[in-house]
Amino acid sequence: MRALSLILLLTLPALAEEAKRPRITGVAHIAVFSKDVEASRRFYTGFLGYEEAYKVTGADGKLSLTFFKINERQFIELFPEREANSDRLNHIALEVDDAEAMRVYLAAKGFKVPEKTPKGRTGNLNFTIKDPDGHGVEFVQYLPDSESGKTRGKHLGAGLSATLAHVGILVGDLSKANSFYREVLGFKETWRGSRDGKVLNLVNMQVPDGTDYVEFMLYEKLPEPTARGSAHHLCLFVPEIEKSKSWLEPRAQATGYTRPMEVRTGINRRRQLNLFDPDGTRTELMEPRTVDGVPTPSSPAAPPQSSR
Numbered sequence: 001m002r003a004l005s006l007i008l009l010l011t012l013p014a015l016a017e018e019a020k021r022p023r024i025t026g027v028a029h030i031a032v033f034s035k036d037v038e039a040s041r042r043f044y045t046g047f048l049g050y051e052e053a054y055k056v057t058g059a060d061g062k063l064s065l066t067f068f069k070i071n072e073r074q075f076i077e078l079f080p081e082r083e084a085n086s087d088r089l090n091h092i093a094l095e096v097d098d099a100e101a102m103r104v105y106l107a108a109k110g111f112k113v114p115e116k117t118p119k120g121r122t123g124n125l126n127f128t129i130k131d132p133d134g135h136g137v138e139f140v141q142y143l144p145d146s147e148s149g150k151t152r153g154k155h156l157g158a159g160l161s162a163t164l165a166h167v168g169i170l171v172g173d174l175s176k177a178n179s180f181y182r183e184v185l186g187f188k189e190t191w192r193g194s195r196d197g198k199v200l201n202l203v204n205m206q207v208p209d210g211t212d213y214v215e216f217m218l219y220e221k222l223p224e225p226t227a228r229g230s231a232h233h234l235c236l237f238v239p240e241i242e243k244s245k246s247w248l249e250p251r252a253q254a255t256g257y258t259r260p261m262e263v264r265t266g267i268n269r270r271r272q273l274n275l276f277d278p279d280g281t282r283t284e285l286m287e288p289r290t291v292d293g294v295p296t297p298s299s300p301a302a303p304p305q306s307s308r
């Protein structure tokens with residue numbers, strides 16, 4: 001028994017050393033909850049212009065989740081509400097080139113993962129773990145015979161944008177978030193932003209093998225679940241924000257969207273326009289360049305106390 005224990009002690013570090021992280025190529029989707037699915041459909045299809053590519057129903061025929069297609073590799077997933085007055089974020093998803101290799105890699109790092117990588121209900125390989133703030137992070141490998149594979153070249157309607165640039169998540173401890181996204185997953189920090197120059201508010205973390213990124217929204221104390229919709233968000237790149245606004249205005253009248261549409265310049269000095277689905281989840285439209293084309297420097301401000 002003592003000899004076996006010694007072998008295990010010697011073998012586990014070797015396994016961790018051998019397990020290599022596969023490529024993480026981008027943000028695959030953001031999944032959110034909806035209290036009123038039909039109202040949310042009007043927002044994502046009628047207003048934003050995306051098509052519902054496919055959906056999953058339960059044995060009782062009721063909707064389990066549905067997919068709005070941004071492009072061939074990026075989606076917005078919508079789940080019927082499971083619990084009233086809860087966080088609207090279900091999970092975010094990262095695309096990998098080898099889901100099983102990611103499972104093995106994370107297991108070697110001490111994360112709780114399934115015994116093998118399952119094929120999900122839409123036919124792709126995927127599994128989900130929790131990040132330090134409790135957000136679900138799904139790793140997905142697209143397969144040709146999956147629903148996403150079968151709909152390639154289809155459901156590419158007159159969407160507002162064809163690029164999901166980033167997803168935004170709440171972070172209560174920056175050091176812990178960095179230990180997961182940077183140290184374990186290999187993300188690269190690209191920019192930091194502060195609203196007042198004194199306290200850090202945003203950190204942009206780019207996937208290691210692509211250009212998409214996850215935006216950390218830093219808080220000293222995380223908001224209540226009912227107040228997180230405007231922080232948890234998806235960001236769509238649009239070439240010209242004023243043209244996008246003009247495109248949206250008649251669609252707003254047709255779909256009953258009544259919230260103000262105000263173009264503003266963010267702390268990253270890029271023009272932005274915020275839109276909100278019926279549950280308050282924010283869709284941020286943003287130009288890919290700054291107002292004058294000059295990169296905005298990162299802020300040297302300190303993070304909130306609990307995010308140190």
